[in-house]
Amino acid sequence: MMMLNKEQQNAIEYSGSDASLNQAPLLIIAGAGTGKTNTLAHKTARLILNGESPERILLVTFARRAAGELSSRANRIVEQQRVKERATPSTAQPIKISWMGTFHSIAARLLREHANAIGLESDFTVMDRNDSADMIDVIRHELDFTSSVKRFPKKKTCLDIYSRCVNSRQPIEDVLDAHFPYCRQWHKELTLLFAAYAKAKMEQVCLDYDDLLLYCYHMAQVPEIAKQVREQFDYILVDEYQDTNVLQAGILMGFFPTGKGLTVVGDDAQSIYSFRAADVDNILNFPQQFTPPARVISLKQNYRSHQAILDLSNALLSEGDEGYKVELFSDRKSGIKPKLVSVEDDTKQAEYIVEMVLAAREQGIELKKQAVLFRSSYHSDRLELELTRRNIPFVKHGGLKFLEAAHVKDLLSILRWADNPKHKISAFRVLKLLPSVGPKIAERVINFLYTKSGSFNELRDCPIPQLASELFQALVKVLNAIHTNNIPWSEQVNSVVHIYKELLEINYDDHFVRCGDIEQMAQISQQFPTRERFLTELTLDPPQSTGDLAGPPLIDDDFLILSTVHSAKGQEWNNVFILNVADGNFPNEYAAGNKRALEEERRLLNVAITRAKNELHLMQPMKYWVPEQQRHGDRHVYGAKSRFLTEGLLKLIETCHYPRKELNQKEKESAKLAITDIKKTVLGIWDA
Numbered sequence: 001m002m003m004l005n006k007e008q009q010n011a012i013e014y015s016g017s018d019a020s021l022n023q024a025p026l027l028i029i030a031g032a033g034t035g036k037t038n039t040l041a042h043k044t045a046r047l048i049l050n051g052e053s054p055e056r057i058l059l060v061t062f063a064r065r066a067a068g069e070l071s072s073r074a075n076r077i078v079e080q081q082r083v084k085e086r087a088t089p090s091t092a093q094p095i096k097i098s099w100m101g102t103f104h105s106i107a108a109r110l111l112r113e114h115a116n117a118i119g120l121e122s123d124f125t126v127m128d129r130n131d132s133a134d135m136i137d138v139i140r141h142e143l144d145f146t147s148s149v150k151r152f153p154k155k156k157t158c159l160d161i162y163s164r165c166v167n168s169r170q171p172i173e174d175v176l177d178a179h180f181p182y183c184r185q186w187h188k189e190l191t192l193l194f195a196a197y198a199k200a201k202m203e204q205v206c207l208d209y210d211d212l213l214l215y216c217y218h219m220a221q222v223p224e225i226a227k228q229v230r231e232q233f234d235y236i237l238v239d240e241y242q243d244t245n246v247l248q249a250g251i252l253m254g255f256f257p258t259g260k261g262l263t264v265v266g267d268d269a270q271s272i273y274s275f276r277a278a279d280v281d282n283i284l285n286f287p288q289q290f291t292p293p294a295r296v297i298s299l300k301q302n303y304r305s306h307q308a309i310l311d312l313s314n315a316l317l318s319e320g321d322e323g324y325k326v327e328l329f330s331d332r333k334s335g336i337k338p339k340l341v342s343v344e345d346d347t348k349q350a351e352y353i354v355e356m357v358l359a360a361r362e363q364g365i366e367l368k369k370q371a372v373l374f375r376s377s378y379h380s381d382r383l384e385l386e387l388t389r390r391n392i393p394f395v396k397h398g399g400l401k402f403l404e405a406a407h408v409k410d411l412l413s414i415l416r417w418a419d420n421p422k423h424k425i426s427a428f429r430v431l432k433l434l435p436s437v438g439p440k441i442a443e444r445v446i447n448f449l450y451t452k453s454g455s456f457n458e459l460r461d462c463p464i465p466q467l468a469s470e471l472f473q474a475l476v477k478v479l480n481a482i483h484t485n486n487i488p489w490s491e492q493v494n495s496v497v498h499i500y501k502e503l504l505e506i507n508y509d510d511h512f513v514r515c516g517d518i519e520q521m522a523q524i525s526q527q528f529p530t531r532e533r534f535l536t537e538l539t540l541d542p543p544q545s546t547g548d549l550a551g552p553p554l555i556d557d558d559f560l561i562l563s564t565v566h567s568a569k570g571q572e573w574n575n576v577f578i579l580n581v582a583d584g585n586f587p588n589e590y591a592a593g594n595k596r597a598l599e600e601e602r603r604l605l606n607v608a609i610t611r612a613k614n615e616l617h618l619m620q621p622m623k624y625w626v627p628e629q630q631r632h633g634d635r636h637v638y639g640a641k642s643r644f645l646t647e648g649l650l651k652l653i654e655t656c657h658y659p660r661k662e663l664n665q666k667e668k669e670s671a672k673l674a675i676t677d678i679k680k681t682v683l684g685i686w687d688a
């Protein structure tokens, strides 16, 4: 078992739950790679080994994957310890912490448990973001906001505004002023729209992501319920606290106002979710919320990267405005200096990466120990082409989600509709899969169901075009059987798959390809104990691919990792390449005039840098491709040197050009300046 350092040990042993000692809650400020996950796993294991009941531990993580990882690590530690104590293999069952998951999934469970006390139906459906946007879209039209000459904000923008208001608990005027100034004129209409949206969700017994937190926040302020929840848990461990928003912090404070048994872990220098209204002040102000203030333990020893990489991270953060709490150090004092590689364009960028990745593999570093990180999903387009051409396997994280594939959505819609007959959006989607059924007929069927108070059985008498009749009757049978739980959960998805395969064939030319996903989905569903848990968890934290839920791929599979920086959080690789480190991208052009936004960009680059163990390559193309720009269509943009790469940082980096050419002394001097701004200026003359 690995040796824990002193700070890790202190954090693990600090209980924080002994009221007689007037113990304060605990804040662990853990810099990148300092063993945050490890410390939390040890802390959980220690509680179990001390005889605490797993049932009374609440574990809140940022993503479902992190919860699973934490629990299996804690299990391994408990197992090792038990074996050590008895010197024989343990026969005890693995520990099961049933109350673990994201804020959203914990909120959903608590709301269902206390639904009756707060006037909520316990069988509410959780809507995903696309469904929410679609519902808003319908209401926008119904309210006739879209027929005016001036363009009303798009459905996704409306949803973003709504979401910001809810998650930041700010009035709509303030949100519009701060984040959507171009929508200010629509303030009245948006208010009406959001009121109608809230009402429609209630009528259809649906909660969206933001509602889960909003309802839970209000529930946490009800003293009787807060007391019950408080008495249910002795220990509350919260990971990635830097990415919580005020609503999430309010939920914690509402349920656990004294902070007894509360430990939160986070890194102020990795807060990168302000677009979801995350507020870095939550972690900075945490200690002062309590009397006595929370105890703070900082983890500074980084076990991931060598010192040259940490020097770069420390320098980047020290030039920021926030006064970050932790300066990292490593025992590995020597290592290859990070590289800044300038290339002509994204074609050369891709060539360089392929060359370096293959060379590293020759030296025994597997592909999956190397990663290419980027800010936006499309940045890897050119590289993906090159990898495919050269037959180099890769897996991409972030970007289009598996659940967004049309056929997977269809399947889930059938199940969701069966679960909640009032779920109009799912009903609409499912009915339109039937031959000869368009929006009008679908609407008629849904209204018919409403008049029959939601009993699927009654739908058998609903008039339907001849061509759809047989499939419709079969569908109604399945919906009814599932809704009434006439067939057990273990068979429900299979019965949906059975009927859906016929619909798949009618609706998609490439149905053979899609069939595999559908069968996998049926398998995956069996990892969840109930239909409700399956639908809720999948909606809240969609897997990126079926592989995400199906467990690790085969041992001999090797593939390069491509990931957005946001999806790379919490991970590490031997060699890391960061694409398009240029102004306009790192930092993003929209952040340029805003101090707080600029700081978040700094943290984003920091997250990317601190994923690397040994080699770090910052790629600096002079121009790179940007598809579908609103005003310009596809085009190349010219990347000027990133403003984060100051003189101070450049001293810590080795700069080079690819393809390599020998530079004379004069060229070396001028290369340091990376004078690409001139091209940008010249082009800028013609910008509208």
Ligand SMILES: Nc1ncnc2c1ncn2[C@@H]1O[C@H](COP(=O)(O)OP(=O)(O)OP(=O)(O)O)[C@@H](O)[C@H]1O
Binding pocket: 002, 003, 004, 005, 008, 030, 031, 032, 033, 034, 035, 036, 037, 038, 039, 267, 302, 303, 304, 569, 570, 571, 610
């Ligand atoms: N005490 C220790 N001794 C040796 N290695 C350690 C120790 N603690 C953690 N590590 C190793 O350090 C690496 C980083 O740990 P971990 O992933 O838990 O860090 P983290 O704080 O969650 O990082 P980040 O916030 O950057 O994602 C892992 O490879 C882990 O095994």
